Amino acid sequence: MSLPRIAVDAMGGDEGVRVMIEGAALARRDHDSFKFLLVGDSARIEAALDNHPNLRAASEILHCDDVVGGEELPSKAIRRAKTTSMGLAVNAVKTGDAGAAVSAGNTGALMAMSKLALRTMPGIDRPALAAIMPTLKAHDVVMLDLGANTEADARNLVQYAVMGAAYSRIVNGFDKPVVRLLNIGTEEIKGTEELRDAAAMLTAASAGGNVALQFDGFVESDKINRGETHVVVTDGFSGNIALKAIEGSARFVTDLLRQAFTSSLRSKIGFxxxxxxTELLKHHLDPNNHNGAVFLGLNGVVVKSHGSANAKGVAHAVAVTARLLENKLTQRIAEDLALLGEETLGKKGRSIAPKGDEAPA
Amino acid sequence: MSLPRIAVDAMGGDEGVRVMIEGAALARRDHDSFKFLLVGDSARIEAALDNHPNLRAASEILHCDDVVGGEELPSKAIRRAKTTSMGLAVNAVKTGDAGAAVSAGNTGALMAMSKLALRTMPGIDRPALAAIMPTLKAHDVVMLDLGANTEADARNLVQYAVMGAAYSRIVNGFDKPVVRLLNIGTEEIKGTEELRDAAAMLTAASAGGNVALQFDGFVESDKINRGETHVVVTDGFSGNIALKAIEGSARFVTDLLRQAFTSSLRSKIGFxxxxxxTELLKHHLDPNNHNGAVFLGLNGVVVKSHGSANAKGVAHAVAVTARLLENKLTQRIAEDLALLGEETLGKKGRSIAPKGDEAPA
Known part of the structure; x- marks a missing residue:
């Protein structure tokens, strides 16, 4: 069976059409089975396709005039779901016209539109935004939620763990990814009640042995990039804080390094x-090599490409999207949720299952 | 008037007595007005003092046998406040036997003992832990709370802002430090209700013009080290996550750099x-040059030296302690709170003052 086509919001991102089309073309060059639905201003898309005949041959264009603004409020943007390139790309997933959507536009609007059009999948209370980050080891680490929801209860966190593990299995190929909850210490008593309850639920589920993840307690944010944890689970507020702190700190150090290397002739020669x-370092840290955050927990795959990603970054996001489609992400999550069992997860709005009510070990 | 002496918990920290005494001696070498109360095992302190006659001349030893363990629960540790080096160092501040205390021991225990012995100062609901971090500019950035309290309401955050600004004025010499609240976006609608309420209260207070800080909205965690914000205010959970993410990411990049520089002969030569x-970079990032986290909001100054700090790091923490004493930190905070006015802060447990009830502009 061939891969369903990927809907690309050609208008989103800092540089718009040119980068999105170049990125899609780059992805298509490496994977000639990819097919696309390019959504946006047809004249500009056509012009950008002039340099990419192979992409043109693999694409259909869906024209629209309207674009979601980068600073637009999600509540305002969703009113134009039927007329904007972002809305139409997401809608194509809903109708089955495409298998997945990629956009580099406004994250909040993309989330809102995706939730409205695709709805949250059965067994998941709230979707989450997941990203991959480099580590000291060969594999990447998956972190979620990065801001789809500001707060999370224990049940949400357990669901994030299942979704993040499914994602990690697909992108990193682990059988049972090591999952930890982000906390401000590793002792059992640390952190919020939600974290402690989620840890108890995941410990019980993990002890059962038939879940597709290996829960290993808490992790502190200084260990995220060490590579010992495959999936870091947290609420959207803390996840966003941690992700941006890591990005900002990496940039801070490389900025200092640049200053240091240009501080004297000797240093310039050394450089x-x-x-x-330093090129090796640059490659390892280049966010374009890790581009593509995924909305997990919806009835369909939607990937957010970073607004400032270049063509290589967009190509990476497209390749991630294809991989998730190929490996049937949504179906995997549904299966893993079933393994976990409703007993472990507890009832909605109640944060922990009563004693003696756990899933059989 | 001479500076009150500083009580040093000589037993805390990963390496204990030797590093603490060496650190105090180093600080004393640069500031010959410093006097000390060295608390702990007198035989071991005496032995360590053999190399430091100047420090010995400026110190009194307070002997005790008991030490708080690094992994000990705070609730257990406080029962031995009267017998441990940490407890006695803090108690010396309470009785006036010392002006301030420095410890490299268990943070949670130090916080618990300090709160119990010194009590929270009038006008402050909860103390906070504040640290300084390097930026791209010449001055450091103050961040708080780093984990004294897992959660914070709007009123707590406003008090943290006042305390952090007082700290920044003393360590960086700013007249009106630029204060921002850590959030996951800079738009007014972002984040939690507590953050939005605190922002409204600080905006109103800042507009009044007679407060000793300049509130400038939200800051995202990737901007903490840029140097444009002088004080970053957040709840203890997010602050701890951000601080450790920054530390971990900086170490990650320098680890990668080390790997890269040793990957080939050419790179080794270049190194x-x-x-x-790279030495310049190392110096700038060395945590010992920024060592000394301060418990703000207590009736007395207590400084936490990092457990893994070396003698230079301990000396830095001691110098920070002396500076806070010299500049009467507690008094400054009390004055700044008075400027803010109880109207701005709202009643306890209510997160925002009713409209028309703000401090006069």
Whole structure:
């Protein structure tokens, strides 16, 4: 069976059409089975396709004039779901016209539109935004939620763990990814009640042995990039704080490094000599090599490409999207939820199952 | 008037007595007015003092046998406030036997003992833990709370802002430090209700013009180290997550850099040539140059030295402590709170003052 096509919001992102089309073309060059629905201003898309005949041959264009603004409030943007490139790309997933959607537009609007059009999948109370980040080891770490919901209760966190593990299995190929909850200490008594309850639920489920993840307690935010944890689970507020702190700190250090290397002639020479080393570092840290945050927990795959991603970054996001489609992300999550069992998860709005009510070990 | 002496918990920290005494001696070398009360095992302190006659001349030893364990629960540790080096150092501040205390021991226990012995100062509902971090600019940034309290309401956040600004004025010399609330976006609608309420209260107070800070809205965690914000205010959970994420990410990048520089002969040569540049970077990022987290909002100054700090780090923490004493930190906070006015702060347990009830502009 061939891969369903990918709807690309051609208008989103800092540089719009050109980068999105170049990115799609780049992804298509590596994977000639990819097919696309390119959504946006047809004249501009056509112009951008002039340099990419192979992409043109694999694409259909869906024209629209309207675009969601980068600073637009989600509540305002969703009113134009039927007329904007973002709304139409997401809608194509709903109607089955495409298998997944990629957009580099306004994150809040994309989330709102995706939730409205695709709805949250059965067994999931709230979707989450997940991203991958580099580690000291060969594999990436998955972190979620990064801001789809400001707060999360224990039940949400357990569902995030299942969704994040499914994502990690697909992108990193682990059988049972090591999942930890982000906390301000690793002792059992640390953090909020929600975290402690979620830890108890995940410990019980993990002890059962038939879940597709390995829960290993809490992790502190200084260990996220060490590579020992495969999935870091947290509420959207803390996840957003941690992600941006990591990005900002990495940029801070590389900015200092640049300042240091240009501070004297000797340093400049040293920099030239060690360029292969610093290029290696640059490659490892380049956010374009990790681009593509995924909305997990919806009836369909929607991927957010970073607004400032270049063509290589967009190509990465498109390749991630295809991989999630190929590996049937949504179906995997549904299966893993079933393994977990409703007993472990507890009833909605109640944060922990009563004693003696756990899933059989 | 001479500076009150500083009580040093000589037993805390990963390396204990030797590092604490060396650190105090180092601080004393730079500031010959410093006097000390060294608390702990007198035989071991005496032995460590053999190399530091100047410190010995400026110190009194308070002997005790008991030590708070690094992993000990705060609730257990406080029962031994009267017998442990940490407890006795803090108690010396309470009795006036010392002006301030420095410990490298268990943070939770130090916080619990300090709260119990010194009590929260009038006008402050909850104390906070504040630290300084390097930025791209010449000055450091103050961030609080880093985990004294897991949660914070709007009123707590406003009080943190006042305390952090007083701290920033003393360590960085700003007249009206730029204060921002840590959030997951800079738009007014972002984040939690507590953050939005605190922002409204600080905006009103800042507009009044007679407060000792300049409130400038929200800051995202990727901007903490840019140097444009002087004080970053947040709840203890998010602050701890952000601080450790920044530390971990900086270590991640420098680890990658080390790997890259040792990956080939050429890179190794380049590293040797550029050593002055990388040493500059190392110095700027060395946590010992920023060591000393302060418990703000107590009737007395207590400084936490990092458990893994070296002698230079301890000396920095001691120097910070002396500076806070010299500049009468507690008194400054009390004065700034009075400027803010109880109207702005709202009643306890109510998160925002009713309209028309703000402090006069």
């Amino acid at each position: 030239l000599v060690s360029r292969p080393a | 040797l040539v550029s050593r002055p540049a």
